[in-house]
Each structure stands twice: as structure tokens, then as C-alpha cells.
Amino acid sequence: TTLDSGLRVITKKLSGTKAVTILVLCGAGSRYEGQELRGISHFLEHMFFKGAKKYPTSKAVSEAIDGVGGIFNAFTGKEYAGYFVKVASEHAELAADVLADMMLHATFDPAEIDKERGVILEEYNMYQDTPMYQIGWDFETLVFGDQPMGWDQIGTKELIKTVTHDDFLSYKKSLYTTDNCIVSVVGNIEDAAALKIVKDKFKFGGDKKTLEFKPFEENLGSRKENLHTKKTEQTHVVCGAKGVPESHPDHYAMQVMSVILGGNMSSRMFMSVREEKGLCYYIRTNTDDYTDCAAISTAAGVDNKRITEALKAIKEEYRLIREEIVPAKELRKAKDYMKGKIVLGLEDSEEMAHLLGKYELLYGEIKDVDEVLAEIEAVSAEDINRIAKDLLAEENLKVAVIGPVEKL
Structure with missing residues (x-):
């Protein structure tokens, strides 16, 4: 209204x-x-x-x-x-x-x-x-x-x-x-x-905003790595790349891919880097989603002496998702996980108020929850393979590190 x-x-x-x-x-x-x-x-x-x-x-x-x-x-x-x-x-x-x-x-x-x-x-x-x-x-x-x-x-x-x-x-x-x-x-x-x-x-007076933001400039992030040398007990690392913005048709494919990679405790990163190799305590893949830009990345806290090994393991999971089609069962699990999280979250009036308000504010339309669930359901294994090849190509990957590391 x-x-x-x-x-x-x-x-x-x-x-x-x-x-x-x-x-x-x-x-x-x-x-x-x-x-x-x-x-x-x-x-x-x-x-x-x-x-x-x-x-x-x-x-x-x-x-x-x-x-x-x-x-x-x-x-x-x-x-x-x-x-x-x-x-x-x-x-x-x-x-x-x-x-x-x-x-x-x-x-x-x-x-x-x-x-x-x-x-x-x-x-x-x-x-x-x-x-x-x-x-x-x-x-x-x-x-x-x-x-x-x-x-x-x-x-x-x-x-x-x-x-x-x-x-x-x-x-x-x-x-x-x-x-x-x-x-x-x-x-x-x-x-x-x-x-x-x-x-x-809320007696707002009908005034109009007078400040606009500058559009996102694509090519400003040209550096490949950022090393912040600091005395810490473990080394914190993020490895990832630019993503597709929220308004892009592949947005949900990127999110489903993120869940498969490191969205929960049965995800690939968690099983490989933590459970099999014992390299970290926390590891997660997530997306930062905005109207005109985005990022997808995996963050982990690893043993100071094993940073090279950990990075290699993370990049290996990126290689596998680029080169191999995600099995149907794994795709099903990731979609159901995402949909379940959304449905549970929206039982809360605060979450629902935020979701509805955000879509209206940023896009001028209210997105129905069923619409969101349908878009997640529509993601195919081929979609994920295609965007993995595009977004997570080796030459696109960037690495940020904080820890007692002198060089990468």
C-alpha cells in the first residue's frame, strides 16, 4: 500500500x-x-x-x-x-x-x-x-x-x-x-x-531523496591477493571470485552451487578440507549478494603451517565442480536444504518483514516466497556446471589471508 x-x-x-x-x-x-x-x-x-x-x-x-x-x-x-x-x-x-x-x-x-x-x-x-x-x-x-x-x-x-x-x-x-x-x-x-x-x-512529509550512489565499476578489483601479516593462532583465508548479482537469471544457480560447495556440514568443502584432511575448524562457502554485483567465496581458519595445503584443497573443490556435473542426488539435497532454510526462517515475523521489505525497496516489487522456491527448484546440474566454469575459473580466483604468513 x-x-x-x-x-x-x-x-x-x-x-x-x-x-x-x-x-x-x-x-x-x-x-x-x-x-x-x-x-x-x-x-x-x-x-x-x-x-x-x-x-x-x-x-x-x-x-x-x-x-x-x-x-x-x-x-x-x-x-x-x-x-x-x-x-x-x-x-x-x-x-x-x-x-x-x-x-x-x-x-x-x-x-x-x-x-x-x-x-x-x-x-x-x-x-x-x-x-x-x-x-x-x-x-x-x-x-x-x-x-x-x-x-x-x-x-x-x-x-x-x-x-x-x-x-x-x-x-x-x-x-x-x-x-x-x-x-x-x-x-x-x-x-x-x-x-x-x-x-x-509515521507522519513522513512526502520528501524525495537527493543522493544517488555511483554505479558499480566492474574493473577496479584487479589485484589477485591480499596478505595481511598479523600474529594470530590460526591463519584465516578466503578464496573466491566475483559472482552474479541478485537481479541476474543465474543468481539462484550460484546460491545452490555455494550450498553444494560449503553451505553445511555435509557439503564438499566441509567433508574434504575439515573431515578428511583435518586442516581447519570452520569452513564455509557463501555468497555476498547485491543488486549490481556479487561474490562467491570460501572462508576457513587453518593451521598456520598448512595454509598452502588448505588453499590447494579449496581450489581442488572448485576444479571438481567446474569439470564434473553435480550428481542428481547431491543437487536434490542442496535445493531441499536451501528451501528448508527459507521456509523455517519465514516462520519468524522479523525474517518475513525483512524479505518483503527488501524486495520492495530494492526492486519495487514484492517477491512471493513460492516464487523464490520455484526459482531454486528450476536450477539444473547443467546450470551449475556452466556458471562454475565461468565464475570459478582458475584465473578469476582471488585470495585474502590474515595470519603470521610472510608470503603466499
Whole structure:
């Protein structure tokens, strides 16, 4: 539904739950940032919780939601940011009241900004000290290059230390606009009641976004490897390549291939690299999916002395999936795993609100769950073989490493 103000609202009643999730999604991810604003989207996300008109402090926000046993949180991705409150359905109006106050009337008090700098600098340091996190970002920089899609969301220490009240106001004004936000209400609530709550609480003013992101540039990630020498107990490695974006017809084939390679504990990487060779504790293959770019990669934490062996084992699995057709039984298992994960996830009002909101925000259409399941089902063994040859060709592979390694 589109309100008179232009705000898009998604409502869905779920049976079998007593909860309601109210989620605001905004096309305000880190890809909208230029070099000088790196990290402002994520910092702004923190500041929305620091007080507004009706709930003037972070304590007032917490007390309102804690007082009814609800949960609230937020996240900043590369393409959008999200803010949600999840409560027992009789408290849906309170949830909307708190969320709307934050989103529309946040004050960005300079004293609160200064306190939060310390919090975010420590979050920055935590990621630096956690190679398992850091390695994923290193790999995205390698595969996407020096542009917003290749940068991490936490940003630079410089921005965290210097960003001002006025910077937040102008960034919010340019992106947190009526046409660039979606309110998604999912759970134990009738559509009409959900719509009324949104109309009453979210008084967006009909403004339009004034900031666009620069299109993804294909050829910026030309380096093949990124070695970050650091004293660690194990070496963290990511090996992978560019993928196909979410809008591409082969998107689901890439995802099914990712499950076959390293999506679960019976996958090829897990059985070969961990169970048979004993080279690692964690290993997983996943995809990073965006509207105009993507990556597919395998990450593992391996014995410092056996990094060469581990890389060889990972690349061998890539070679096998390029050269041999996936057996029907293995393909069936991967599809059923993916479909099962989606169906189980969507029992949760929060997951459902996110899925529906994301498709509407990024693609202007709501994708039915059955449609997604049908697209997964349509993937053939030949599709996987074809994209494996294309995406995972030896010359396309890139490697990021963090550990006490001097050279690869």
C-alpha cells in the first residue's frame, strides 16, 4: 500500500505467532558514501537510538521496549539500513510509536555524538582484533576494488572522530525520505489495523531523496591477493571470485552451487578440507549478494603451517565442480536444504518483514516466497556446471589471508 504521503507500507498477517515486527528499511547503506563520509551510515544508525522528541534519551527508548519484553535492533548494510521493533502483538502501537519517534525526530545531540564516538571506535577495534570478521571485508575490497561496494561499513577512524551534528542532519535529510523508506508490519495483526498504526504514527512529509550512489565499476578489483601479516593462532583465508548479482537469471544457480560447495556440514568443502584432511575448524562457502554485483567465496581458519595445503584443497573443490556435473542426488539435497532454510526462517515475523521489505525497496516489487522456491527448484546440474566454469575459473580466483604468513 502507498499512503497519501508517498510512504510505502507492507502488511502481512502471520498465523501461528503472537508477535508483531515493525521494520523500517531505508535505501541508505554504505554505498551512498563518498571517501570523505566513509562510515556515516553506520554511525547514523547508532545515533537514531540516542533520543528524539517523545523518548528523549536512549534509556527512555530502552525502557519503553524492555517494559513490554520486546526487542529492538538495527543494521547497516551496503545497500540499505534497517530498524525494527518486535513485540507481543498487543503492544504493536507502542512499537510503532517508539520507532516513528526515532526515525522522524531524532535529535543527534552533540554530547551523545561525542560519547558514541568512543563506542564505535571500540567496535572498529573489535573488528580489527577479530580476523574472522576482518577477512571477509579484506576479500570484498579485493574482489570489488577501491569503491563503496569494496569498503567496509564501519568506515574510517577519521570520520568516526570528526563527524558532526550537521553532517548527520544533512545525510539524514538526503536519504531518510518518504520515497526511500518502507515500513513493513508482519505478524499477529490484521492488515487494516497495521495500516492504521502506520498512518497514525509515521507522519513522513512526502520528501524525495537527493543522493544517488555511483554505479558499480566492474574493473577496479584487479589485484589477485591480499596478505595481511598479523600474529594470530590460526591463519584465516578466503578464496573466491566475483559472482552474479541478485537481479541476474543465474543468481539462484550460484546460491545452490555455494550450498553444494560449503553451505553445511555435509557439503564438499566441509567433508574434504575439515573431515578428511583435518586442516581447519570452520569452513564455509557463501555468497555476498547485491543488486549490481556479487561474490562467491570460501572462508576457513587453518593451521598456520598448512595454509598452502588448505588453499590447494579449496581450489581442488572448485576444479571438481567446474569439470564434473553435480550428481542428481547431491543437487536434490542442496535445493531441499536451501528451501528448508527459507521456509523455517519465514516462520519468524522479523525474517518475513525483512524479505518483503527488501524486495520492495530494492526492486519495487514484492517477491512471493513460492516464487523464490520455484526459482531454486528450476536450477539444473547443467546450470551449475556452466556458471562454475565461468565464475570459478582458475584465473578469476582471488585470495585474502590474515595470519603470521610472510608470503603466499
